Amino acid sequence: MTSREDLIEVLVERVRGGPSRHRSAVLGFELHSAALRDPALRALTQEWTRSSRAVPARFTGPEAAARLDALLEGMIMHTLLSTEREPRAEIRAAMVQTLGPVADPGR
Secondary structure, eight states, X not given: OOSHXXXXXXXXXXXXXXXXXXXXXXXXXXXXXHHHHXXXXXXXHHHHHHHHHHHHHHHHOHHHHXXXXXXXXXXXXXXXXXXXXXXXXXXXXXXXXXXXXXXXXXX
C-alpha cells in the first residue's frame, strides 16, 4: 500500500471479505464476546485491537486509525449479519468520510 486510495480499497475489501475473511471475523467477534465475560481475555483483545490499528495508523495517524477500526468492526459485523450485500460505493464513502479531508501538502 502506498496511497490513501490503496488503503481505502484494502479496507473496503476487508468489509466485503470472502469466506476466509468471514471465518476470521466470526472468530474475532467470538473472542471479543468471551472477553466481555472473562476479564482474563481482555489483554488478548487489547493486543488484537492494537495490531489491527497499527497498519492504518502508518497512513492516517493513531486517531484516524482508531476511528477506522471502530467503523470496520461495526461494518464487518453488519455484513456478517446481513442477508444483503452493502454496495461497495457506500462502504467506500463511509471510509472516506471517516478518514476526513485529504491533507493539503502545501500547508
